[in-house]
Every structure is written in C-alpha cells, then in structure tokens.
Amino acid sequence: MKLIASKTSPFARKVRIVLAEKNIPCDFIVDIPWDPDTEVPKFNPLGKVPVLVRDGGDTLYDSRVIVEYLEQVKPWPMLIPAEAEAMIEVKKWEALADGVGDAAAAIFIERKRPEAQQSTDWIARQRSKIDNGLAAMNTSVEGPFCMGNSFTLADIAVGSCLGYLDFRFPEIAWRDRYPALRVLDEKLATRPSFAHTLPEA
Numbered sequence: 001m002k003l004i005a006s007k008t009s010p011f012a013r014k015v016r017i018v019l020a021e022k023n024i025p026c027d028f029i030v031d032i033p034w035d036p037d038t039e040v041p042k043f044n045p046l047g048k049v050p051v052l053v054r055d056g057g058d059t060l061y062d063s064r065v066i067v068e069y070l071e072q073v074k075p076w077p078m079l080i081p082a083e084a085e086a087m088i089e090v091k092k093w094e095a096l097a098d099g100v101g102d103a104a105a106a107i108f109i110e111r112k113r114p115e116a117q118q119s120t121d122w123i124a125r126q127r128s129k130i131d132n133g134l135a136a137m138n139t140s141v142e143g144p145f146c147m148g149n150s151f152t153l154a155d156i157a158v159g160s161c162l163g164y165l166d167f168r169f170p171e172i173a174w175r176d177r178y179p180a181l182r183v184l185d186e187k188l189a190t191r192p193s194f195a196h197t198l199p200e201a
C-alpha cells in the first residue's frame with residue numbers, strides 16, 4: 001500500500017497515526033497538492049490528499065474512508081468501537097475535529113491570496129468555526145481520552161487538528177483557553193505515533 005500525502009495535512013496525519021497505531025506497513029509518498037507538478041489529481045479527482053493506493057492499484061479517499069478501511073483491514077487495536085452508539089460518538093468527534101481542520105486550512109489558503117483579494121469576513125467566519133469547535137471539544141473531553149478510558153479515532157482526529165493549529169496558527173494559543181484539550185494533547189504527545197508524525201514543511 002502507498003499513502004500519498006503532504007507532511008502538513010491534518011487529514012493525512014490522522015491516517016498516518018492510524019497506520020502507526022495498527023502497525024500496518026505502508027509507503028509514504030509526499031505530494032503537495034498545491035504544487036504545479038502534483039500528481040494527486042491522477043489518484044483523486046478532487047485533487048486532495050490523503051489518498052491511499054491499495055496493492056491492486058485502486059485508490060481510496062478521503063481520510064474518513066481510509067481510516068474506516070484500515071479498521072477493517074486490521075481491527076486490532078480497535079480504534080472505532082463496534083457498539084453502535086460509541087461508534088457514532090467517535091465519528092462525531094472526527095467530524096468536529098476535521099471541521100476545525102477544514103476551517104483552519106481555508107484560512108491558510110485565503111491568506112495566500114494577494115492581500116487586496118482576501119476577505120476578512122470569510123476569514124472571520126472560518127475563525128469562529130475554529131473557536132466554537134475547540135470550545136465544544138474542550139467541554140466534551142471525558143478524560144483521560146476524548147471518550148473516557150479508551151484511546152480511539154476521536155483522539156487521533158483531535159490530536160491531528162490541534163497539531164495543525166500549532167503548526168500554522170500558533171497565535172491562536174488554544175492551550176490558554178482550553179485546559180481539557182491541553183491535558184489531552186500532552187497525553188497524546190507521549191505516543192510514538194503522534195511524536196513521529198508531527199507536521200513539517
């Protein structure tokens with residue numbers, strides 16, 4: 001299997017952490033979808049990373065489909081609970097964390113445009129999604145993990161999102177306002193799967 005991704009994408013990091021936690025061998029092909037010579041559109045018509053290329057050559061996207069696939073390929077350690085309510089809860093965490101990542105990525109892209117073309121309203125709208133999303137996560141963390149004693153995909157999604165904010169928007173200083181997320185993040189940072197996948201340019 002091959003994972004096509006950038007080293008900065010929070011969505012790709014989610015997949016990389018799942019691969020590491022499950023100890024699934026996978027080649028990592030770095031491709032930045034914004035580069036003029038990117039090959040990502042050959043593998044994903046949406047031109048986005050991550051993309052998983054299976055051994056037979058077919059491709060899977062997006063990150064949520066890929067992590068679901070990996071859970072089926074290797075169910076242990078279980079990262080998506082089998083019990084229906086818990087499974088939906090994990091997916092909701094993932095949607096929330098990915099949504100914050102989407103909003104942060106949208107601001108990053110907007111700020112790359114010439115200053116005169118940037119929309120401050122659009123940036124403010126995305127920023128409120130980040131703030132509201134972080135506040136919702138902070139009040140929902142049960143501790144020590146998102147959903148109590150079990151480490152799940154919820155923690156992987158939240159940790160990836162927080163790591164992206166640190167990387168692109170250190171000025172948000174989320175640790176000062178969201179103590180439950182700070183404690184969670186400190187716990188997650190001790191796992192080799194998180195430590196070895198920190199975003200880098």
Ligand SMILES: N[C@@H](CCC(=O)N[C@@H](CS)C(=O)NCC(=O)O)C(=O)O
Nearest residue numbers: 009011033047048049050062063064
């Ligand atoms: N929902 C997608 C989001 C993927 C995504 O937005 N990836 C960004 C990198 S962080 C990307 O490839 N953007 C390129 C583009 O939008 O053209 C997922 O979970 O995989």
